[in-house]
Amino acid sequence: MWKYVSNSLLFRFLIFISELVSNAYRNSFLNKCISTLSNWNKYSVFYRAKQNYIKATPKYSFSITYRILAFLGKKLDNLAALINSAYARAFKNSILGKVCTGFVQLGKKYLGKWDKLVYFIILAVICSLSALVLPKLAAAGIIGILCTIFILRNFERAAYLVAIYPVLYFIAINSNNGTLASVWDELLIIFCIGIWFFRWLVDRKDFNFAWTPVDFSLLIFFVVCIALFIIGSFNTIGFNSLGFDGLRAVIEYMLFFFIVVKLLRSDDGAKNVVKLMIATCVIMSLHGIYQYIAKVDTPSYWTDKVEVSSGPRVYSFVGSPNVLGCLLAMVIPLAISLIFSEKELVKKLIYTIATGLMGICILLTGSRSSWIALGCALIIYAFLSKKYYLIIALFVAAILAYTMVPSVKSRIDYMLDPAYIVSSFKGGRFARWPKALELFSENLLFGVGFGQFGGAVATNNKVKGAFYVDNYYLKAAVEMGIFGLITFLTSLYNGVVWSLRASFKVEDKVSKGIIQSGFGALVGILITNIVLNNFDAPSVVTYFWTIAAVCVFLGYVKKGPNNVLTNIANR
DSSP states (O other): OHHHHHTSHHHHHHHHHHHHHHHHHHTSHHHHHHHHHHHHHHTSHHHHHHHHHHHSOOGGGGSHHHHHHHHHHHHHHHHHHHHHHHHHHHHHHSHHHHHHHHHHHHHHHHHSSOHHHHHHHHHHHHHHHHHHHSOHHHHHHHHHHHHHHHHHTOGGGHHHHHHTHHHHHHHHHTSSOHHHHHHHHHHHHHHHHHHHHHHHHHTTTTOOOOOOTTHHHHHHHHHHHHHHHHHHHHTSSSOOHHHHHHHHHHHGGGHHHHHHHHHOOBHHHHHHHHHHHHHHHHHHHHHHHHHHHHTOOOOGGGSOTTSOOOSOOOOTTTTOHHHHHHHHHHHHHHHHHHHHHOOSHHHHHHHHHHHHHHHHHHHHHTOHHHHHHHHHHHHHHHHHHTOTHHHHHHHHHHHHHHHHOHHHHHHHHHHTSHHHHHHHHHTSHHHHHHHHHHHHHHTTTTOSOTTSSBSHHHHHTTOTTOOBOSOHHHHHHHHHHHHHHHHHHHHHHHHHHHHHHHTTSOOOHHHHHHHHHHHHHHHHHHHHTTTSOGGGSHHHHHHHHHHHHHHHHHHHSOOOGGGBSOSGGGO
């Protein structure tokens, strides 16, 4: 069959178009600009200073302050080791410990080297049970102590917390504590940075910095954003709190790229992050399927008034079907890549079941943009991995979903209905885009300011004259102006392109599959941002930059024996 497909006119036309676009980009002005900027960075004073800092022993390491901090850090590290050892012995000799040891042995037998991941899941179960049976303050203390001890002995595990971000988000939002709900993600960032700094303080001599080709463009974007925020503050009376919220919503979750890259010390750790993301999305999918079976109430504004409803749109515990759909669209390609790359039959079966559950759930979200993102991601992965039969399988699955799932048929039919196009041009996204472009042209250089237009911050604060625009790039252009838009697009370009280039630098089959599917997932989400503000959702942008961090780490962070960055992670 493949012979007939490869020789078909449609296939040859698609190949021709892809080659045409590729050649056009290689000869384009944009490619020349990016290459020039890359060369400037490579031979710049800042780059040489950075390299000199990495190679040289800084002068402050000889200061009294540093020596005191290093001494205290080593004492704390030793104390954490003693507590960890005592906890491990007590747990091992307990009934619960023996039961868990049995499960771990079974895991080693059937799941290979997943024992560390099993330990992490066991810890999460213990923390959850403590939260149910104990008062909130005591439970928080137990959870904090256990997590800290668990992570201090191998600070790479702190990156696992980023992988379960949607779960942490749900717990924080439903904690009935307004302060915790508003600052928990900042606390997570501070905690991860603190863990990283602590290990750097203790193991300074053996500690290697994980620099990546994406760092420079992200740092430039952060500097530009801060400058734009300062300029915008001059246009208001004193400090603009709304502008600060808008600034935080743009750059805060991009920090997870640095956090994940700096915390990871091994290829196995990067793979565990991906596996935890899959496990998290499977849990959300099971909850979403339950919502559909239970026919939970969904807000009426999630479907158009004239659209024929065929059941609820599921949202799991992330609160939005579009957000849930985007998360699944990013993670499903990763799970599919592991089906092909893993050697053991049991693992293949596990990832197949996980893919099936997530596939059912993404259909039940009714999120058309997520379906498009998933389709684009899988097509890209099929071309990169040369598994062209996946494209045929994708078309077959799409046809079956359209004919057998009423909610999918309803959503597709309405999208193709002329009434939908008319309503979009009258009061929908197509009507709002020209207004956004007009505002952009009026505030071309510096924009209208963060939090002042088109996004969740402006909408939630009911900013006068602001309206929601379903296009994140337009929203960014209006808020940040031409300088912010260019640096933002450059950051996205570097994050995505260097993720792709990483696939050509790895030999491991599992790593290559993760990178290829991850690149497809990143491109798919960028496409959906044309018609949605997906980057306004913290979970989506966190997973986006986490996937980019994993891809870049696997390909561009130099590691030693056994694909470990240093021996710190094994202590």
